[in-house]
Amino acid sequence: MSAVTLTDIVKRFGNFTAVHRMSLEIPQGSFVTLLGPSGCGKTTTLRMIAGLLDPTEGDIAIGGNRMNNLPIHRRNLGIVFQNYALFPHKTVADNVAFGLKYRNVPKDEARRRVAEALELVQLPNLGSRYPKELSGGQQQRVALARAIVIEPDVLLLDEPLSALDANLREDMRVELKNIQQRIGVTTVFVTHDQTEALAMSDLIIVMSDGRVEQLGAPEEVYNTPATEFVARFLGASNIIEGTCTGIEGGELSLDVPDFPKLRVPRARAPHVTGAGPVKLVIRAEKLTVAPRAAAATDGFALDATVETVDYQGQSARYFLRAGRHQLQAINMIDDHLFAAGEEVSVRFRVKDCAALPHEGQ
Numbered sequence: 293m294s295a296v297t298l299t300d301i302v303k304r305f306g307n308f309t310a311v312h313r314m315s316l317e318i319p320q321g322s323f324v325t326l327l328g329p330s331g332c333g334k335t336t337t338l339r340m341i342a343g344l345l346d347p348t349e350g351d352i353a354i355g356g357n358r359m360n361n362l363p364i365h366r367r368n369l370g371i372v373f374q375n376y377a378l379f380p381h382k383t384v385a386d387n388v389a390f391g392l393k394y395r396n397v398p399k400d401e402a403r404r405r406v407a408e409a410l411e412l413v414q415l416p417n418l419g420s421r422y423p424k425e426l427s428g429g430q431q432q433r434v435a436l437a438r439a440i441v442i443e444p445d446v447l448l449l450d451e452p453l454s455a456l457d458a459n460l461r462e463d464m465r466v467e468l469k470n471i472q473q474r475i476g477v478t479t480v481f482v483t484h485d486q487t488e489a490l491a492m493s494d495l496i497i498v499m500s501d502g503r504v505e506q507l508g509a510p511e512e513v514y515n516t517p518a519t520e521f522v523a524r525f526l527g528a529s530n531i532i533e534g535t536c537t538g539i540e541g542g543e544l545s546l547d548v549p550d551f552p553k554l555r556v557p558r559a560r561a562p563h564v565t566g567a568g569p570v571k572l573v574i575r576a577e578k579l580t581v582a583p584r585a586a587a588a589t590d591g592f593a594l595d596a597t598v599e600t601v602d603y604q605g606q607s608a609r610y611f612l613r614a615g616r617h618q619l620q621a622i623n624m625i626d627d628h629l630f631a632a633g634e635e636v637s638v639r640f641r642v643k644d645c646a647a648l649p650h651e652g653q
Contacts, residue, residue, distance in 0.1 A: 293356070295320045295446055295478035296341060301350035303336050310336045312502045318480060319495070323472050325481045327489040328499035329525070334482045335450060341480060342448050343367050355445055365394070370439030370447040374454055376431050378423040384410070384434050385419035391442040409437040412471060429460045436468070440475060447472070447479040453488065465492055486526050490514060498522050516646055518563055520571060523648065528576035530619050536570045536647065544647055548572050550615030552592050554642055561647035569650035578644035579621035581610050584635045591641035598634045614638055
């Protein structure tokens, strides 16, 4: 059963269309991420599910019930905003209990549920404190406890980790996913952070300009992008013009200038339907930089020159010139950090290549 269903949703603000004819089904109990750059329509979509905005066209259903024109307080949704929206004059316990008060939950039961929610977010002894006495991570946990204490049908999260520093953000994304799995609530998460989406989601919906570019499991959208936008937005990719000369035996034959002849598995190019212009896609971490003299033991090798090195501590991002192509490779640093100007060999395996139809094909 679908927890949330959007059918032909359109949202216009005057002459501007923020969401274009969007349809999707969010499975019960899943963690689904709306991912995309600022202005792509992901927060607008979330706010329509919440009841904070009305769709211009189309229908929204939660648990099979049509929600159009039903106000937010009648939708039984838990919501965590980017700024947490805690009441500064109320204690942690009173903040968490706020939604229960307006649902006429008896006081004894409310105290029990607040205690359980604070235990779940690992703040069992902080009920008497005020928000100003808490760290950013603790405030985020309080906002989450307030959202789940009402036992919502759907939990909506609008970039709740964006205000946290990098290390805390990594810790909280793990904790947030663990909590979601423990309580089993259907969750819709909005972010522009690709790492968060890949790490936390059962299903990713990649959006651009108010449209769905691709919908699928993290491994699917990362390894088999449907469009060049998805390939570029999710991680660092090398995208190279080429030609498909034919499809035979479950493989595509590709001609790419300055590359050896390639036969890419059909599964890595599901959107290429026949001969014609294509784009070869190789993720930056799938290219291995090695000394020029070292023998290649697996896959293909290209001669290249290091142009720029972006040192990142445990890893390095290399910008390389191979024939007429500029490539980028992200490699862990073992014994040797290659330097700008160094002559190297760039290795890759055909099973790590994907192919997209050329725009307009």
